[in-house]
Each structure stands twice: as structure tokens, then as C-alpha cells.
Amino acid sequence: xxxxxxxxxxxxxxxxxxxxxxxxxxxxxxxxxxxxxxxxxxxxxxxxxxxxxxxxxxxxxxxxxxxxxxxxxxxxxxxxxxxxxxxxxxxxxxxxxxxxxxxxxxxxxxxxxxxxxxxxxxxxxxxxxxxxxxxxxxxxxxxxxxxxxxxxxxxxxxxxxxxxxxxxxxxxxxxxxxxxxxxxxxxxxxxxxxxxxxxxxxxxxxxxxxxxxxxxxxxxxxxxxxxxxxxxxxxxxxxxxxxxxxxxxxxxxxxxxxxxxxxxxxxxxxxxxxxxxxxxxxxxxxxxxxxxxxxxxxxxxxxxxxxxxxxxxxxxxxxxxxxxxxxxxxxxxxxxxxxxxxxxxxxxxxxxxxxxxxxxxxxxxxxxxxxxxxxxxxxxxxxxxxxxxxxxxxxxxxxxxxxxxxxxxxxxxxxxxxx
Amino acid sequence: xxxxxxxxxxxxxxxxxxxxxxxxxxxxxxxxxxxxxxxxxxxxxxxxxxxxxxxxxxxxxxxxxxxxxxxxxxxxxxxxxxxxxxxxxxxxxxxxxxxxxxxxxxxxxxxxxxxxxxxxxxxxxxxxxxxxxxxxxxxxxxxxxxxxxxxxxxxxxxxxxxxxxxxxxxxxxxxxxxxxxxxxxxxxxxxxxxxxxxxxxxxxxxxxxxxxxxxxxxxxxxxxxxxxxxxxxxxxxxxxxxxxxxxxxxxxxxxxxxxxxxxxxxxxxxxxxxxxxxxxxxxxxxxxxxxxxxxxxxxxxxxxxxxxxxxxxxxxxxxxxxx
Numbered sequence: 001x002x003x004x005x006x007x008x009x010x011x012x013x014x015x016x017x018x019x020x021x022x023x024x025x026x027x028x029x030x031x032x033x034x035x036x037x038x039x040x041x042x043x044x045x046x047x048x049x050x051x052x053x054x055x056x057x058x059x060x061x062x063x064x065x066x067x068x069x070x071x072x073x074x075x076x077x078x079x080x081x082x083x084x085x086x087x088x089x090x091x092x093x094x095x096x097x098x099x100x101x102x103x104x105x106x107x108x109x110x111x112x113x114x115x116x117x118x119x120x121x122x123x124x125x126x127x128x129x130x131x132x133x134x135x136x137x138x139x140x141x142x143x144x145x146x147x148x149x150x151x152x153x154x155x156x157x158x159x160x161x162x163x164x165x166x167x168x169x170x171x172x173x174x175x176x177x178x179x180x181x182x183x184x185x186x187x188x189x190x191x192x193x194x195x196x197x198x199x200x201x202x203x204x205x206x207x208x209x210x211x212x213x214x215x216x217x218x219x220x221x222x223x224x225x226x227x228x229x230x231x232x233x234x235x236x237x238x239x240x241x242x243x244x245x246x247x248x249x250x251x252x253x254x255x256x257x258x259x260x261x262x263x264x265x266x267x268x269x270x271x272x273x274x275x276x277x278x279x280x281x282x283x284x285x286x287x288x289x290x291x292x293x294x295x296x297x298x299x300x301x302x303x304x305x306x307x308x309x310x311x312x313x314x315x316x317x318x319x320x321x322x323x324x325x326x327x328x329x330x331x332x333x334x335x336x337x338x339x340x341x342x343x344x345x346x347x348x349x350x351x352x353x354x355x356x357x358x359x360x361x362x363x364x365x366x367x368x369x370x371x372x373x374x375x376x377x378x379x380x381x382x383x384x385x386x387x388x389x390x391x392x393x394x395x396x397x398x399x400x401x402x403x404x405x406x407x408x409x410x411x412x413x414x415x416x417x418x419x
Numbered sequence: 420x421x422x423x424x425x426x427x428x429x430x431x432x433x434x435x436x437x438x439x440x441x442x443x444x445x446x447x448x449x450x451x452x453x454x455x456x457x458x459x460x461x462x463x464x465x466x467x468x469x470x471x472x473x474x475x476x477x478x479x480x481x482x483x484x485x486x487x488x489x490x491x492x493x494x495x496x497x498x499x500x501x502x503x504x505x506x507x508x509x510x511x512x513x514x515x516x517x518x519x520x521x522x523x524x525x526x527x528x529x530x531x532x533x534x535x536x537x538x539x540x541x542x543x544x545x546x547x548x549x550x551x552x553x554x555x556x557x558x559x560x561x562x563x564x565x566x567x568x569x570x571x572x573x574x575x576x577x578x579x580x581x582x583x584x585x586x587x588x589x590x591x592x593x594x595x596x597x598x599x600x601x602x603x604x605x606x607x608x609x610x611x612x613x614x615x616x617x618x619x620x621x622x623x624x625x626x627x628x629x630x631x632x633x634x635x636x637x638x639x640x641x642x643x644x645x646x647x648x649x650x651x652x653x654x655x656x657x658x659x660x661x662x663x664x665x666x667x668x669x670x671x672x673x674x675x676x677x678x679x680x681x682x683x684x685x686x687x688x689x690x691x692x693x694x695x696x697x698x699x700x701x702x703x704x705x706x707x708x709x710x711x712x713x714x715x716x717x718x719x720x721x722x723x724x725x726x727x728x729x730x731x732x733x734x735x736x737x738x739x740x741x742x
Contacts, residue, residue, distance in 0.1 A: 003522055
């Protein structure tokens with residue numbers, strides 16, 4: 001219908017023209033670029049560390065430590081005999097950034113496993129781990145040697161373990177790691193929550209604007225209130241899809257550009273290739289979109305009713321709280337959902353229409369949802385959308401022409417009942 | 420007799436606790452200016468909203484252009500300006516006008532051309548790409564007005580159109596309304612300002628407390644609610660006027676505005692006696708006129724002084740026609 005189309009277009013064009021739309025449209029990619037740059041910088045920072053090994057052992061064990069560490073990729077170690085003032089001068093070198101750090105090795109290392117590492121940067125877990133692992137292997141070898149075990153046997157016995165995690169989802173084994181699907185589900189839930197809340201509130205403030213400026217009376221003399229509400233919800237929804245589109249396309253572009261970005265930052269472009277977006281199956285995208293759409297329709301209808309029953313911003317902020325809390329339930333359940341997606345709690349949340357828009361995509365991504373459950377969840381959501389929209393439209397129809405105090409619960413019921 | 424453009428048939432609207440409109444009927448013929456007159460709270464806005472389909476009547480029907488159903492079905496043929504009118508403050512002037520026309524079912528292209536034309540005509544050409552909030556209140560009123568008639572409607576419904584208008588816009592509105600009638604279109608407006616009703620309307624309907632008190636042409640009303648009237652204006656000294664006015668053998672009723680007064684003569688009284696008595700008492704007169712009652716007088720008589728005083732504004736008696 002042409003009239004509804006006019007409302008949709010106005011809603012879309014006016015929103016997209018605002019400063020805030022573009023601020024958040026640009027902020028998304030900037031944040032994403034930041035993550036990529038951070039990862040590249042980290043991989044650069046983790047390249048080669050020059051350290052000294054202060055050897056105060058009686059056996060000259062420090063030399064073997066330096067050799068063993070230099071054999072790895074991260075460290076280039078040099079043995080320094082312990083002596084008066086050595087620690088101080090090394091500390092000065094670290095401060096002058098001529099040395100990344102130094103390791104103090106005493107006889108204690110082979111006896112109790114104790115050593116000390118001093119560095120200007122001890123936050124790189126990867127480096128510390130490699131240091132620990134290197135020392136550990138060496139100490140095991142030396143201790144076995146002292147008991148008469150052949151060093152060649154020790155070398156043969158020590159093999160590094162690489163644990164590959166794979167997910168079993170819907171009868172198929174995928175290469176996706178456990179960590180990846182957890183993070184995916186988490187990011188998805190946050191995105192859904194933010195988008196539904198943000199654009200739902202947009203619908204509310206748009207309704208409120210028409211009410212407070214009193215333009216609404218002219219509008220409802222040409223359009224049915226339901227047409228107006230429908231146009232508003234669809235328009236605001238289109239804006240959020242547009243926003244997602246901008247984010248998605250720019251994320252794709254940035255991923256493709258990560259080689260050049262790495263080169264710009266002076267890092268090995270090959271190192272940046274390791275940054276992969278987890279592969280998102282088409283079905284997951286479809287579920288995400290379907291439940292975003294459903295959740296958005298459900299909540300924006302409620303937000304439209306809230307806007308219609310309030311006469312100013314302050315009242316609206318108060319009246320929206322019950323709706324926001326309803327949405328918050330699923331937000332606060334994200335951790336529980338991702339930790340145990342097949343618990344009774346998670347199952348319940350994915351069936352209740354007010355929580356399913358977030359709970360179901362999370363459970364689906366975590367891979368613990370049967371097709372029948374998904375269908376049931378969608379069906380209940382669809383029925384709820386129809387019911388809630390019907391009630392909201394009635395509140396909306398009466399509310400937009402009301403001024404004065406906020407209606408009581410009793411009055412709201414009368415509005416809904418009114419023919 | 421051409422078919423009426425608007426027919427309101429025994430329409431009733433109740434809100435929680437009170438009846439806003441009570442079995443009201445009226446009919447507006449094409450090509451006239453029809454005034455809906457009444458004090459505040461009489462049910463004027465509710466009646467217009469029912470005509471516009473914004474409220475559904477609890478009983479009775481509304482027919483527009485000969486078909487059952489209110490304004491929304493015919494939105495492309497009706498221009499409606501509500502009493503509380505607004506615009507989107509953050510939108511551009513031209514965009515608002517185009518959108519409001521589109522909402523009535525006008526095509527985008529046609530709406531655009533018309534909007535530009537009207538903005539030019541009312542001196543707002545340079546403002547079309549500015550935000551509504553940048554406009555002065557008077558300019559915003561013009562934009563609201565343009566939005567009402569942009570699509571060249573056959574019927575224009577205006578709810579208290581003159582309230583809050585500055586004198587210039589008031590004149591623009593009056594000219595447009597008169598021009599509309601000349602082009603054979605119909606105008607229905609509500610007001611509580613007698614002067615506008617008296618000067619503009621071909622037909623009037625006076626309502627109070629949701630009920631119709633009287634309708635007809637101004638002449639019909641004056642005949643029906645006649646009585647012989649004298650309008651007096653003083654020029655300084657009022658002499659013994661107060662005493663003469665309270666003489667029930669001469670004056671049946673009086674509306675005293677201070678420097679002016681409207682008298683209803685007692686049966687059998689001769690206006691010349693009053694004139695003589697006033698001059699003899701030392702009153703200086705600027706005007707002494709035999710007249711039919713002013714609309715204001717009829718209104719107050721019908722509605723009752725309490726209801727009228729809140730709403731009605733005293734009008735100079737010169738607004739009425741000579742005897």
C-alpha cells in the first residue's frame with residue numbers, strides 16, 4: 001500500500017540522515033579494524049625476544065638453557081656469568097630497551113624447579129608459556145640424566161601434544177573449535193540484544209515525537225493507526241538491516257585487506273593470514289536473521305505501545321522499563337546459555353517468545369538444537385508476534401491521541417477492549 | 420438541492436464518564452462555508468474527529484460525498500487542519516509537505532510540484548530545504564496550512580483555524596477560505612470567535628454540551644432570535660445612561676461593554692424615546708443604531724452567559740448589519 005510505503009520511507013530516510021546513524025555505522029568498522037591491528041601488533045610483538053641468561057649454577061647449566069631457548073622461535077638467549085653488579089647492569093639494559101629481559105638460573109632450577117624471569121613486558125602469555133615449556137623439558141632431561149637415563153631416550157620420549165577440538169553438530173563433524181563457537185554464540189547474542197533494544201527504542205521515540213509534536217492527528221486522519229505503526233516498525237527495521245549491511249560489508253573488506261594492513265604496520269603479511277573469521281554456515285545466518293526479525297517485530301510493537309501511552313520522554317523512559325527488563329532476561333542468561341545450551345533452563349528460554357529471539361540463535365550456534373525445537377520456537381514466536389502486535393496496536397490507536405497523565409493498568413485494559 | 424458533502428446523522432460519542440457529543444445531526448451542502456460554533460468543551464473537536472474517522476461514533480453515522488464512512492477513505496479529497504497541529508521539527512520543509520501529501524494518497528511527484536508552487540506563493544521559497552525547527556512560528560503555521568490544501572481538496576475541515584494565528588496569517592487564511600468557496604469547494608470550520616463566524620459563514624450550527632441548539636443561515640437565526648435591538652456607542656460622558664438602561668419599560672435586556680452597549684427593546688418601546696432620554700441626560704453619543712441582534716447576542720442567549728463568557732469574546736457592535 002502506497003501510504004504505508006510513504007511512512008516506511010520517511011522513517012528510513014530521516015533516521016539514516018541523522019548524525020547518530022553514521023557515528024554507529026562508522027564505529028563498527030573502526031572497532032573491527034582496531035581488533036585486526038591489535039592482533040597484528042601482537043603477532044609482531046611476539047616475534048623475537050632477546051634475553052640474557054644469568055648463570056649462577058655450579059655446573060654451567062645456564063649454557064644449556066640458553067641453547068635450548070634459542071632453539072625455539074621466540075627467544076634469542078645469551079649466557080652471562082653471574083657476578084657482582086650483573087643484575088643491575090642488565091636491568092639498565094632492559095630499561096634502555098636494548099634487552100627484552102633476563103632469566104636468572106641457579107642450582108635451585110634442577111632441584112626444585114624454581115627460576116626467575118625479569119622483563120619490561122611479562123604480559124605476553126605466549127612468550128611466558130614458551131619459556132616455561134622450554135625450561136621444563138630441559139629440567140626433566142637433566143634430572144633423568146642424573147639418574148642414568150640415556151638423553152636420546154629422553155628426547156624420544158618427549159613429544160609435544162597438539163590438541164585439536166572439533167564440534168559435532170547435527171550429525172556432522174566440523175572444523176570449528178569449541179572456543180570459536182562459544183565466541184560466535186556470545187557475539188551473536190550481544191548483537192541481537194543491542195540491535196533489538198536500540199531499534200526498538202527508536203520506534204518508541206519516533207512514536208513519541210509524533211505524539212508530542214501533535215502531527216499524529218493529521219496522520220491518523222489519512223492513515224489507519226495500524227498502518228502508521230506498521231510503517232514505523234518496518235522503517236526502523238530497515239534502518240537496522242542497513243546498519244548490519246554496512247558492518248558486514250566493511251568487515252569483509254577489512255578481512256580481505258589484512259595483508260596490506262600488516263605490511264603497513266611492518267609485520268609479515270603471512271602472519272596476518274592466520275586471522276580468519278570463523279566460517280559461518282548459511283543456516284546459522286538464516287536463523288540469526290529470522291530471530292532478529294522476529295525479536296525486533298515483537299519488541300518494537302511493545303515499544304510503539306509504550307511510546308503511545310507516554311506524553312513525554314521522561315514518562316516513556318519509565319514506561320519502557322518493563323519491556324527492557326523482559327529483554328534483559330535473555331541478556332543475563334547468555335553465559336548460562338553458552339555454557340550449557342541443552343539444559344532445561346536453556347530449552348525453556350528458547351521456547352518462551354520473549355527470550356527466544358536471543359536464546360534460540362545461541363543454542364543453534366552452540367549446536368545443541370534439534371530441527372523440531374527450532375521449528376517450535378519459531379512457531380511460538382510467530383504466534384506471539386501476532387498477539388502482541390494486536391494488543392499493542394490497540395493501545396497505540398487510543399494512546400496516540402491522549403494527552404495528560406499516563407494510563408493506569410486498568411485504563412490500558414479498557415483501551416485494548418475498546419472496539 | 421445538491422447532495423450534501425457532509426452528513427452527520429444522530430451521532431453520539433461517549434468518553435469515560437461523560438457524553439461529548441449527544442445525538443448531533445448536521446449537513447453541509449457543497450460550495451458553502453459552514454461554521455460550527457460553540458463554547459469550549461461543546462464537542463466541536465470530537466464532532467470533527469468523528470467526521471475525519473479519527474474517532475468512531477458510539478451511535479449514528481457519518482456520510483461523506485454521499486457514501487457511508489469517514490474521512491480516512493476520502494483522505495485525498497479532504498484537507499484537515501486539527502486544532503493542535505504540528506510538524507516534524509527535524510525534517511526539511513519540502514520533505515514534510517511531500518510526506519503529508521503522500522500519506523493522503525497523492526503521488527510523490529505531484530506532491531513535490533504542488534509543494535514548491537505553494538511555498539513560492541506564500542513567500543517561503545527560500546526555506547524549502549531548511550529544517551522546520553528553523554522556521555518562525557508564523558512560517559510554521561503557513562506550512563501547516565499548505566499541507567492542508569496542497570492536494571487541492573474538495574472539502575476543507577478546519578478545527579479552530581484562527582487560534583494562535585498572527586494577523587497576517589489570519590488574513591491569508593481568510594482569503595484562502597473565501598477563494599475556496601468561490602471555486603465551488605466546501606469549507607467546514609469550528610470556532611468560538613463570533614467575528615469569524617459572522618463574517619465568513621454561509622451557514623452556522625451552534626452547539627453546546629454536545630447538543631445542537633440551532634442551525635441555519637445568519638439571517639434565519641437573526642429572524643428567529645430577533646427582537647428589536649439598539650446599538651449605542653458613547654463618546655465620553657454617559658450621562659444618566661445607567662438609569663435609562665435599567666428602565667424595564669424601555670429596555671428588556673442589555674449587554675453592556677462599557678463604551679458600547681447592545682439593548683433589546685421592551686415590547687412597545689420606541690427607540691426614539693431612548694435616544695431623547697439619553698441626550699437629555701447629558702450623554703454624548705458616537706453611535707445610535709437600530710439593528711438586528713449580533714451573533715454574539717444570539718449565542719449568549721442560547722448558550723447561557725456562564726458557558727459563553729469563558730469562550731466568547733465581545734465583538735464591536737459594528738460587526739452586525741444595520742437595521
